[in-house]
Amino acid sequence: MADFFSLLNKGRTIMCAPSANSKKKALEDIAAIIEQDTGLSKADVFDALSSRERLGTTGFGGGVAIPHCRMPSVSDPIACLIRYEQTIEFDAVDGAPVDLLFVLLVPDTANETHLALLASLAERLQTTSLADKLRQASNSDDLFDIAKSA
Amino acid sequence: MQIDSLQWLLIVGALLTASVLANVFARRLGTPILLLFLIIGIASQGMMPELSLSQIQFVASLCLAIILFDGGINTDHSRFRVGLKPALSLATLGVFITAMFTGVAASWLFDLPLVYGLLLGSIIASTDAAAVFGILGSSGQRLSERISATLEIESGSNDPMAVFLTLAVISWIQQDSANFLEQVQLFAQQMGLGLAIGWASGKGASEMLKRLAFSTSFSALLATGLALVVFSGTSWLGGSGFLAVYIAGVMLANQRNMFSVQQFHTSLAWMGQIALFLMLGLLVDLQDLWALAMPSLLISLLLMFVARPLAVWISLWWFKFSWRENAFISWVGLRGAVPVVLATFPLVAGIDYANIYFDAAFFVVILSLIIQGWTVPHASKLFKVVLPPLQTPVHQSEFADGKQLLGFTISHDWRAGEVEQHNWPAGVVPVFFAKGGEQHMAVDESTQLVKGDVLYLVCPGEQEEALQEQFTYDNRRTNKTQRAFFGDFKVQGSTLLADLGAVYGLEVSNLSATTVAELFEQQFKRPVVGDEVNLGAMTLVVHKIADGQCFEASLRF
Numbered sequence: 001m002a003d004f005f006s007l008l009n010k011g012r013t014i015m016c017a018p019s020a021n022s023k024k025k026a027l028e029d030i031a032a033i034i035e036q037d038t039g040l041s042k043a044d045v046f047d048a049l050s051s052r053e054r055l056g057t058t059g060f061g062g063g064v065a066i067p068h069c070r071m072p073s074v075s076d077p078i079a080c081l082i083r084y085e086q087t088i089e090f091d092a093v094d095g096a097p098v099d100l101l102f103v104l105l106v107p108d109t110a111n112e113t114h115l116a117l118l119a120s121l122a123e124r125l126q127t128t129s130l131a132d133k134l135r136q137a138s139n140s141d142d143l144f145d146i147a148k149s150a
Numbered sequence: 151m152q153i154d155s156l157q158w159l160l161i162v163g164a165l166l167t168a169s170v171l172a173n174v175f176a177r178r179l180g181t182p183i184l185l186l187f188l189i190i191g192i193a194s195q196g197m198m199p200e201l202s203l204s205q206i207q208f209v210a211s212l213c214l215a216i217i218l219f220d221g222g223i224n225t226d227h228s229r230f231r232v233g234l235k236p237a238l239s240l241a242t243l244g245v246f247i248t249a250m251f252t253g254v255a256a257s258w259l260f261d262l263p264l265v266y267g268l269l270l271g272s273i274i275a276s277t278d279a280a281a282v283f284g285i286l287g288s289s290g291q292r293l294s295e296r297i298s299a300t301l302e303i304e305s306g307s308n309d310p311m312a313v314f315l316t317l318a319v320i321s322w323i324q325q326d327s328a329n330f331l332e333q334v335q336l337f338a339q340q341m342g343l344g345l346a347i348g349w350a351s352g353k354g355a356s357e358m359l360k361r362l363a364f365s366t367s368f369s370a371l372l373a374t375g376l377a378l379v380v381f382s383g384t385s386w387l388g389g390s391g392f393l394a395v396y397i398a399g400v401m402l403a404n405q406r407n408m409f410s411v412q413q414f415h416t417s418l419a420w421m422g423q424i425a426l427f428l429m430l431g432l433l434v435d436l437q438d439l440w441a442l443a444m445p446s447l448l449i450s451l452l453l454m455f456v457a458r459p460l461a462v463w464i465s466l467w468w469f470k471f472s473w474r475e476n477a478f479i480s481w482v483g484l485r486g487a488v489p490v491v492l493a494t495f496p497l498v499a500g501i502d503y504a505n506i507y508f509d510a511a512f513f514v515v516i517l518s519l520i521i522q523g524w525t526v527p528h529a530s531k532l533f534k535v536v537l538p539p540l541q542t543p544v545h546q547s548e549f550a551d552g553k554q555l556l557g558f559t560i561s562h563d564w565r566a567g568e569v570e571q572h573n574w575p576a577g578v579v580p581v582f583f584a585k586g587g588e589q590h591m592a593v594d595e596s597t598q599l600v601k602g603d604v605l606y607l608v609c610p611g612e613q614e615e616a617l618q619e620q621f622t623y624d625n626r627r628t629n630k631t632q633r634a635f636f637g638d639f640k641v642q643g644s645t646l647l648a649d650l651g652a653v654y655g656l657e658v659s660n661l662s663a664t665t666v667a668e669l670f671e672q673q674f675k676r677p678v679v680g681d682e683v684n685l686g687a688m689t690l691v692v693h694k695i696a697d698g699q700c701f702e703a704s705l706r707f
Binding site: 051052055056057058060061062066069070087089091092093094095096097108109111112114115116118119122126 | 568571572573574575619620621623624629630633638639640641642645649650652653654655656687688702707
């Protein structure tokens with residue numbers, strides 16, 4: 001089965017400054033990046049991610065958030081990785097501000113895959129120093145290389 | 151042996167010191183500390199002058215009163231929500247079943263007439279608050295609230311039933327009030343007066359502490375004085391002093407500014423425990439004990455493995471506890487000082503076989519402490535009733551307005567600005583930090599923390615757990631156990647299952663209009679943190695309770 005990192009491509013692995021210090025703006029940033037790379041509607045992606053966020057936070061802790069949702073309009077899982085140059089407030093479980101966003105969109109049919117992808121990503125973030133390595137990146141290309149070799 | 155007052159003080163001081171130091175060994179060996187007190191007492195036999203029966207009863211009553219008061223004063227009122235009814239069922243029906251079952255067995259094992267067997271059954275029927283509070287507290291484990299609340303309230307409130315049964319059987323034996331109706335009256339009087347006086351005096355005492363703003367040292371002493379008055383006064387009026395002093399403590403708990411009063415009484419209660427168990431150790435005659443070893447061993451085992459589980463199972467029938475919860479509650483049927491104190495009643499009353507009761511009760515208590523006390527931390531894991539540990543503060547003190555100052559050890563480096571940007575629970579303010587326990591420095595935007603620093607925060611009382619939880623996720627070790635138990639993502643209790651199903655593709659057809667909170671309420675009636683419901687490929691776990699409802703759950707895949 002594919003893991004999160006094999007689903008990444010250059011267009012969706014971005015290091016940038018956050019457009020504002022808020023969760024809502026972060027979700028908009030994500031939607032814009034995914035729209036540019038895949039052509040999915042920015043509004044749809046934003047709505048889907050926001051509805052998940054309304055149920056409860058995906059702020060994972062340790063400076064990491066894992067926004068995720070199902071999208072009827074995609075046929076294969078889509079991953080997106082953002083590393084912010086400054087931290088933002090994301091209502092994470094440990095209260096720490098967030099600078100790494102691991103985003104996962106899955107098709108409507110991929111129930112088991114969805115959970116398995118999330119579980120294995122959470123497991124790796126928790127048991128390895130992956131997040132710290134990604135924080136060493138100095139630009140988007142760097143970030144992509146580190147993510148791919150993970 | 152004649153000793154003067156200096157020698158007395160020396161012996162008492164040395165025993166106290168030895169008992170406190172024994173804590174170090176207890177922690178290292180996982181031995182129940184009460185057992186070590188007992189051993190120190192046995193080892194000191196011959197050093198002390200002999201105590202008269204009335205001296206023994208005086209010390210035992212004093213210690214018990216203090217211990218029960220401390221149990222009450224540390225009762226978090228929110229625990230009544232899940233624990234009160236099951237605990238009361240255990241404290242009445244449960245004690246009765248235990249007494250009858252072990253009583254019948256005892257008359258056979260010790261070859262006593264039935265009524266004398268029932269006397270022994272009554273003497274050993276109640277669980278011990280000191281032992282239960284002590285062992286649950288010192289294990290450092292966080293138990294499911296349904297269980298800890300039930301066990302603590304049960305052990306604090308079941309002694310009056312055992313006292314009543316013991317007195318009732320004694321008067322039955324003495325034939326001076328064989329009338330069943332009078333017994334019921336006596337019971338009602340013990341319970342009724344105990345409850346009423348405890349409630350009223352607790353109310354009065356909390357008003358008194360509020361109005362007369364004493365310094366904390368005096369508040370604590372005032373509470374001690376009142377506790378003793380309540381205990382003795384209620385007993386003198388014919389009520390249960392034990393119940394009254396416990397209830398008075400409960401009424402005082404959850405008042406503002408009680409933190410230092412609680413700390414003081416916890417120290418006093420430990421002093422009581424030490425005195426009580428040292429005294430028991432001093433009193434026991436090992437040779438007599440040995441003579442009764444076989445039947446005493448059998449009655450102990452019967453109590454642990456048959457009578458208590460049976461009583462728990464029947465008493466909790468209506469409350470729909472899981473078998474794991476029932477099994478663990480059965481195992482924490484720890485016996486303590488009360489049986490030994492009750493065993494002095496037949497001695498004083500001059501009942502036949504009086505010596506048997508004392509030795510048998512002693513045996514039951516020791517075995518319960520060794521076998522059950524020692525294994526409680528393992529049993530909780532075996533029956534899966536432990537919650538993952540929360541990060542505990544290394545410093546805790548209370549301000550006059552009920553807010554607290556908490557200090558947490560930092561487990562990894564924090565960059566400059568992280569303390570300021572942190573999303574602390576509402577009302578929490580980081581104020582200063584300490585490096586190497588020495589210099590204290592104010593927190594500002596340039597604050598950098600390194601592993602081992604202690605960060606001090608002002609925290610409103612109701613946010614204590616939320617803050618502990620943040621530090622639990624912040625620490626690598628506790629983060630791991632926390633996530634293994636609760637999973638990685640959270641959902642609000644108000645989430646509709648239909649919406650949850652839409653995000654994760656779950657089949658929730660007939661439950662779609664139900665919220666997560668309602669789902670837990672349907673399943674558990676009174677849910678507690680750690681309760682689980684399976685939903686297809688994922689498990690929902692209660693993570694936070696507010697107003698008796700699941701406020702937040704987490705998802706485990």
